[in-house]
């Protein structure tokens with residue numbers, strides 16, 4: 001399989017996709033590329049008229065998106081990525097560049113301008129190679145673009161509006177999605193279909209091939225420039241991972257060649273046997289003497305098959321506080337760690353190696369130490385520690401998910417089977433006495449809130465509001481973030497008495513902390529505090545329709561016109577297959593469900609909230625804001 005060598009070259013690298021587009025994520029994941037998603041904060045506001053041709057605009061935007069992520073990750077002292085990929089898709093018709101519509105009218109304008117005509121779709125892509133020298137980020141950018149021509153049929157007004165009301169156009173360049181309903185508008189496509197969807201995969205692979213396998217003089221006649229180089233093309237190249245996989249090192253290899261030293265000699269290194277993905281697929285002779293290429297290595301499936309082992313290694317290392325021991329550059333040998341966690345030396349060594357293989361620990365001849373991201377997120381007392389949520393995942397979610405088969409068969413949550421007599425809700429059940437379990441749950445929620453609060457608090461301009469009530473706001477992380485960003489806000493956290501009784505140990509300390517009010521009560525039964533902005537963060541997805549009706553009717557009734565309701569939830573795409581985190585969370589079979597953007601919009605509208613805006617933050621939680629109708633509506 002010809003693709004394997006190029007994608008395989010990235011297997012040992014930290015690859016980051018600087019894009020919130022679920023389509024780009026899917027296209028790259030489908031070919032087995034392993035990457036993290038860090039959506040770019042770069043605003044697409046470059047002056048279009050300053051570019052001679054539209055694709056230069058798309059390339060520059062893609063580049064800025066990727067560079068912003070590379071810089072941010074580097075500055076945040078997270079591990080500097082090896083490669084950041086950015087992309088930008090635009091539609092051009094005549095001299096006009098169309099991006100994502102800002103509202104339905106805009107979508108209407110765009111789609112009418114495309115009706116009955118041929119237009120071009122350009123995607124600019126930037127591949128940024130990063131390295132860190134003396135703590136400074138160094139980048140090397142490779143960019144390219146791809147053009148595809150698309151012709152739309154004549155679209156009637158009725159069809160146009162029906163399509164716009166489907167909600168599909170809003171997050172897509174040109175206001176359509178060729179991969180879904182929008183496909184029905186299309187008469188023909190000339191060029192790469194995936195380029196229209198958002199990522200020119202074929203051209204990307206060619207670029208990688210150019211970068212990682214620059215043609216050799218003596219093999220140059222074998223290279224077909226309009227296709228991805230096949231294995232045959234590389235017959236004289238070693239596929240050694242460590243040296244030849246780095247395009248920068250290829251440059252030095254080229255230099256060697258220029259100095260008269262044969263390139264093949266310079267890059268012949270042993271194949272790295274540690275990688276599960278073959279870096280080169282070799283043809284084998286079958287029984288009839290015919291050369292056959294094995295099927296593409298199912299790296300995604302293998303990763304999923306082994307995923308539970310990786311999760312459990314993280315859980316156990318967290319539970320045994322391994323990352324606490326190795327914090328702040330502390331380097332320990334397995335025997336020292338084993339003594340401190342009171343475990344066997346051989347078991348500890350295997351656990352430490354597993355963590356090193358997962359990129360959580362560094363291993364040197366001196367011993368093991370935390371990576372930067374383990375220091376930030378896995379040490380239990382760090383501000384942004386996920387330790388609480390990891391322990392919750394190990395102690396609770398893991399057990400629930402071992403009953404998944406029954407849960408799917410019965411369509412019910414398996415709390416009773418997993419935990420005996422407890423009911424689903426730790427805080428609603430008075431027979432559930434364990435203060436410790438409640439604290440554990442609050443710690444888990446606290447750690448997720450720490451990770452998400454900033455993006456939720458800044459998703460919209462909230463300066464028009466004076467008072468906020470965060471219903472079910474738990475330890476008040478979002479509340480504190482809100483007052484920090486908007487010092488004039490009065491913020492109240494409203495939660496169950498058992499929660500409020502335990503919030504004190506989670507409060508930030510320091511002289512300049514603006515206070516937040518905590519009020520005990522049950523939002524289903526008690527009067528709600530007055531506010532002009534109500535917040536429900538991670539509440540609705542857990543409630544059934546009846547409870548949602550009670551809660552939203554109550555909030556709607558107390559809201560004056562102009563007041564608003566802010567939801568923080570994971571917003572599913574319209575196909576309800578992304579992001580996987582939300583889709584997998586649904587499998588716990590709580591009585592509630594995850595919703596798409598249009599479903600949240602409909603839900604808010606049903607309870608009298610209009611002008612609903614949705615912000616996909618790229619973080620774990622997205623934000624949805626709706627305003628209570630004024631009487632004129």
Ligand SMILES: Cc1cn([C@@H]2O[C@H](COP(=O)(O)OP(=O)(O)OP(=O)(O)O)[C@@H](O)[C@H]2O)c(=O)[nH]c1=O
Pocket residue numbers: 018019020021022023024039040044065087088089090091100121171172173174176177178179182196197198
């Ligand atoms: C024409 C067309 C476009 N798209 C989507 O339109 C967005 C373009 O916007 P962008 O600014 O390039 O990307 P983004 O979505 O804002 O993400 P980001 O990379 O974070 O800027 C991307 O999503 C694409 O898939 C489709 O899904 N189908 C289509 O037929």
